[in-house]
Amino acid sequence: MEALKGIKVLDFTHVQSGPTCTQLLAWFGADVIKVERPGSGDPTRSQLMDVPNADSLYFTMLNHNKRSLTLNTKNETGKQVLEQLIKKCDVLVENFAPGAMERMGFGWEQIQQINPSMIMASVKGFGPGPYEDCKVYENVAQCAGGAASTTGFIDGPPTVTGAQIGDSGTGLHLALGIVTALFQRQSTGKGQRVLAAMQDSVINLCRVKLRDQQRLAAGPLEEYSQHGEGIKFGETTPRAGNDSGGGQPGRILKCKGWENDPNAYTYFITQAAAWPNICSAIGKASWVDDPEYATPKARLTKLNEVFGAIEDWTMTKTKFEVMQICNPLDIPVGPILSMKEIAEEKSLRETGTIVEVEHPERGTYLTVGCPVKLSASPAQVVRSPLLGEHNEEILKSLLGYEDSELEDILNSGAIS
Ligand code: CAO
DSSP, rough: OTTTTEEEEEOOTTHHHHHHHHHHHTTTTTTEEEEEEETTTSSSGGOOOOOOOOOOOOHHTTTTEEEEOHHHTTTTTHHHHHHHHHHHSEEEEOSSSSTHHHHOOOOOHHHHHHOOOOOOEESSSSSSTTTTTTTOOOOHHHHHTTGGGGGSSSSSOOOOSSTTTTTHHHHHHHHHHHHHHHHHHHHHHOOEEEEEEEEHHHHHHHHHHHHHHHGGGSSSTTSSSSHTOOHHHHHHOOTTTTSSSSSOEEEEEEEETTTTTTOOOEEOOOOOGGGHHHHHHTTTTGGGGOTTTTHHHHTTTHHHHHHHHHHHHHTSOOHHHHHHHHHHGTTOEOOOOOOOHHOOOHHHHHHEEEEEEETTTTTTEEOOOSSOOOSSSSOOOOOOOOTTTHHHHHIIIOOOOHHHHHHHHHHTTTTO
């Protein structure tokens, strides 16, 4: 049985942050009812379209396993339908701009009055404070959460990362908040408000950088490459390029074919315990006992030389050969995989992390399946719903409307 079977989620989310959260809940078995504006729906349905007149991959890849209901929540009949939905559901999730739910007439106070056991979960750009009214997108959160100032190279500008830590990262945080609130509701019987601010989520993911900010007071950050290169530290955690961020120095190194392949690189960590194996693999056996290289501390000022020698070796191997040679030697390395390679990777298909899905408008498309595997609640990926695909089903079987009432709702313009 699916872990969240029986839980009904009223899903008011759009774009990426909120939909990531409700998609996870749906994969774990919740009945997620995506409420969309009649006519247009979630704006991502028509953003970055690659197949004419078909829901975009942007939308389809973020809205699996959900049902779609079109409802104009500013229409009087639409509001009545929404009230019924709030009574029937366990969780309401939204990521509108601040104040939108209140303007709709469904702020937290109203929700509590309609259904005291409902959990209301929101993504906002910022928590309470000077920026709480701001609209926020992914890269704004990456910047305001400290990720951009600490990403990139020391001689370059702040850089955002391709991983959607602001949107999908916040969706993950919110999903945890929701299941925690559901757990607490079992003993209290009451709902509660759950908030995940995008800035807070990014800060949480940048925890080690705030660690380093405080360590600066005690002296230079010795594991950063700039220390070995004699570049002074300023007042803030600097950008660390591809340094590993932990106590074990690591870098991205060229592999065979790097001249023509932008991803012919490997990540290579000079873990202290693996030092003798690293030395023998790269043909520098004398470094094992040489006091100039033998200890992590001695190597800190020679990282360019050390990684230069390792790179001379990795450049003679493909990134996969480096992996094959280093893994049995317990040397932590990782090939830089392109999205093409990930899409084609057999083992990811076998685990359901990358899956093919059939869609009536698009045909077959590739998507990312549930990244968390529960042994007793395996997730089946079901294609995203068409706009309003489940209108009748939800209004009749969940809300119990008769045919005549359904007609009145249709005539009111609430759902079309
Ligand atoms: N029926 C009637 N009205 C609806 C509706 C429906 N089914 N669904 C949405 N609306 C209305 C809302 O009520 C709102 O109306 P008002 O502004 O008149 O109150 C309006 O649509 C637009 O909502 P919005 O302000 O949230 O949308 P936007 O495109 O202007 O902003 C975004 C988008 C993402 C910047 C904003 O929603 C936001 O900051 N969200 C919080 C942070 C977040 O999640 N960001 C991540 C987005 S992914 O990168």
